[in-house]
Amino acid sequence: MKKVFSRPKSLKPTPFRYCPGCGHSLVHRIIAEAVDQLKIRTRVIGIAPVGCAVFAYDYFNFDMLEAAHGRPPAAATALKRVMPEKIIFSYQGDGDLAAIGTSEIIHAANRGENLSVFFINNANYGMTGGQMAPTTIHGQRTTTTPSGRDAKTSGYPLRVSELLATIEGVSFVERVSVDSYKNLMRAKRAVTTAFLNQIDCKGFSFVEILSPCPTNWGMTPQKALQWLREALIPVYPLGIIKGKKCN
């Protein structure tokens, strides 16, 4: 009998403790598969953010560093500079990367650091209970925007991918989603491209992944996927924003 589905070597046998329907488990899985397929598991060092995905180090079966909130791109910069032959990625949420860590991400990108960055956008702060994030969309209710985000007092949804694409040092930016099988496969291709670019020394690669947070969106996993498609994607259009895909 042919085995068609098994756990990637890059994932530990630990069961995911993310909420049911959470996008983190899916994103962990596609990263792990890409790492396995590129045969780079023993060269990879991942950096976990502060947020729900801080526990990424419990699941990935390769070296992991936990960094202070928002600072993974700075730590990643150093890891890559002192070990250019290793493959370094950061895994960051929207609070980590798009709020407290905006300075670190912009300047790592601007130095054209040869890194792969995976940015999970679920439009709120998951771990702390669903507060407004810079990526929260207009009218979206969160625990700190109880009547919906209002641009007059809390600003606009931040399109980090488009912002980073304007920076000269950046070689690849793509926005993907994990709401369907088709999009998940696209997401995996984007993750693979980001790793391949690093292997080929092409510089800074950035993949923004729209990801459901059913718990804080107050929806069932099914409903969350629908909301992602109908409300989030129109604000954050999918596709390659800069560079070319590798495969």
Next chain:
Amino acid sequence: MAKKKMLLMKGNEALAEAAIQAGCRFYAGYPITPQNEIPEYLSKRMPEAKGVFIQAESEIASINMVYGASAAGVRAMTSSSGPGISLKQETISFLAGAELPAVIINIQRGGPGLGNITASQADYFQAVKGGGHGDYKCIVFSPFNVQEMWDLTMRAFDKADAYRMPVIILGDGVVGQMMEPFHPTKYVRPGLPEKDWILDGCRGREPRVIRTLFVGSGELEKQNILLQKKYVLIRKKEVMFDAYDIEDAELVVVAFGIAARIALSAVKELRRKGKKVGLFRPVTLFPFPEKQIADIADRKKRFIVVEMNAGQMVEDVRLAVNGKADVLFYGRPGGAVFNPEELYRKIKAAYPRVAGTAG
């Protein structure tokens, strides 16, 4: 005897070169006066030594780069002055929690706030009592001349690796900017444990994690107890101090860094005038030479603590003396450097009127 080879360098440059010689191969920093000679020197010197120099976008990024380089097992350093060190505190706490070695240089300036760039010793509390969040310590060295900027920098890297923790050099603008001849002691690497914790890819071994989050039941307390054991060991083994003319002294001046240097000339002058005055200078501020000071207090001496701040180390001296002797204080808060004549007068005024009656 062969004459010792001497070099003439600014304190900050001597410190930077000593770091290179001690095997520092990663530096990240952000411009701030009065320490700019360090990044400027290393921007040229680090590439020659095949190391990495990065002028970072911020103080925060600098210390987080040091965190990353250290996780890869590379000897790493950052430098700044008060306001910048304040910004680095979060990750200094992370370095302590993750047990990562790092060397952090603070060439102090006057505070609070932006203050000014004259010499100051007002960052004693910040360096010695934590600064960041949580129950942690850094080893803190206080150099008082260019020779010590050289020697203590080398030692800082060794101690950071030996104990896997951040080490601070608490310097000041005067010694940093001053040119002075010193002997460039050759770096000799001590026996140090192998770095079997670094992240360099899990080839032929189990994956490793470096973290500071401990949420399992009892995990965090266990980690904290481990850190505290390390600090107990450091208190036992790493105390450094200098004592001048303490034996017969009726009055002991206690001072660190640049204040000790100025106090020393005042003390020598008072000796010439027949006053029994000595100087005790902590070289490590953590671990603090509390036992040595307690011993002096047992001999019923009187103390005067002299600092270029509003009174910080004096609290540690009082704790060590524990009421066994008088502890007086003279300080000038941030923004003023005292001169030897001024200290001469203050120390003389503190001298016990009838010899042998101090305490």
